Amino acid sequence: KAGVTQTPRYLIKTRGQQVTLSCSPISGHRSVSWYQQTPGQGLQFLFEYFSETQRNKGNFPGRFSGRQFSNSRSEMNVSTLELGDSALYLCASSLAGATETQYFGPGTRLLVL
Amino acid sequence: EDKVVQSPLSLVVHEGDTVTLNCSYEVTNFRSLLWYKQEKKAPTFLFMLTSSGIEKKSGRLSSILDKKELFSILNITATQTGDSAVYLCAVGDAGTALIFGKGTTLSVSS
Numbered sequence: 180k181a182g183v184t185q186t187p188r189y190l191i192k193t194r195g196q197q198v199t200l201s202c203s204p205i206s207g208h209r210s211v212s213w214y215q216q217t218p219g220q221g222l223q224f225l226f227e228y229f230s231e232t233q234r235n236k237g238n239f240p241g242r243f244s245g246r247q248f249s250n251s252r253s254e255m256n257v258s259t260l261e262l263g264d265s266a267l268y269l270c271a272s273s274l275a276g277a278t279e280t281q282y283f284g285p286g287t288r289l290l291v292l
Numbered sequence: 293e294d295k296v297v298q299s300p301l302s303l304v305v306h307e308g309d310t311v312t313l314n315c316s317y318e319v320t321n322f323r324s325l326l327w328y329k330q331e332k333k334a335p336t337f338l339f340m341l342t343s344s345g346i347e348k349k350s351g352r353l354s355s356i357l358d359k360k361e362l363f364s365i366l367n368i369t370a371t372q373t374g375d376s377a378v379y380l381c382a383v384g385d386a387g388t389a390l391i392f393g394k395g396t397t398l399s400v401s402s
Contacts, residue, residue, distance in 0.1 A: 183334075212389060222335075222380065222392035235389050269334065278323045278384030283334035 181206065183272050183284035191290045197258040200287045204251050204272030210234075211253040212277045213245060216267040216286070227277040228253050235277055257289075265291045294319040296383050298393035305400055309371050313396045315381030316363040323384040325357055325364050330395070331377040338366070338379075371400045 184203045192198050204211050212235075213225040224237040228247035247253045251272075257264055267288050271281035299314045317325070324342045328335035339348045341357035341364060348355050352371075357364045368375055378397050382390040 214392075221394040222382075224389040224391070227389055235387075237389065277389035278386060280326060280337055280340050281382075281390060282337065283328075285334045 183270060183282055185268075185270050185284040185287050187287060188285065189288050189290075191292065192260050193292050194260055194262060196260050197256065198260060198289060200255045200257075200268055200270075200289075202253045202255070202270030202272075202284060204253070204270075205282055208272035208274055208282070209251055210273045210276045210279070211247055211251065212271045212273070212281060213253070213255050214269045214271065215239070216269055217265075222269070224277070225255070229276060260291045262291050265289060294383075294385055294388075294391050296381055296391050296393035298379075298381050298396050300396060301394065302397040303399070305371055305398070307371060307373060307400055307402050309400075310367065310369045311371060311398060313366040313368075313379050313381075313398070314363060315365070315393055317381075317383045317391075318362065319383050319385040319391060321386035322359065323386040326382045326384070326390065327355055327364075327366050328380040328382065329377045330380055335380055368398075371398075373400050373402050376400045 210229045212227040227235040231247045245255045267286045269286045270284045273279045296317045327338040339355045344359040352369045355366045378395040380395045381393045
């Protein structure tokens with residue numbers, strides 16, 4: 180089975196812009212979770228989508244949003260980018276949900292200038 | 293507040309040494325504890341533990357969970373340079389998501 184894929188792999192944006200990241204889960208996985216990873220904070224949960232519905236949400240501002248399509252592919256959007264949004268954004272999929280074994284994609288490294 | 297604490301934060305050992313990584317947690321509704329290995333890219337799954345006292349093994353790696361004392365350990369025997377990585381512990385809190393610790397950075401020198 181193909182693993183989790185994420186596009187793009189690298190991205191450079193400037194403050195105030197917005198960005199959309201994409202994630203394709205492992206075939207058959209209906210749960211997609213997004214995480215932000217920074218050196219200071221580690222891996223932090225953003226949100227989880229299951230069958231096109233947001234099921235859980237972490238403590239991030241409303242500038243961070245997402246959606247899931249009927250084929251389980253998911254997108255994450257960050258509006259009005261800030262310097263502190265520079266991070267590795269990881270997508271993970273699982274069969275049942277965000278507390279089960281997560282299989283991670285390679286991540287999108289976002290740099291905000 | 294739910295939290296996962298890993299220790300030590302970093303560790304340097306020689307090839308052939310045995311290492312023990314620690315993970316303690318406080319979560320409201322414990323469901324599972326997972327270990328991941330991250331080498332400059334996506335975290336890769338190592339173990340999932342749900343029951344106390346049952347050791348999970350995979351080659352030179354093993355892990356055990358103590359739900360009474362709220363901690364887990366990950367052991368790596370006969371370390372190799374390829375074991376150099378960040379080891380992440382995560383706890384599943386029922387109804388929410390995985391809560392990750394900050395990780396332990398292991399460096400194995402030859």
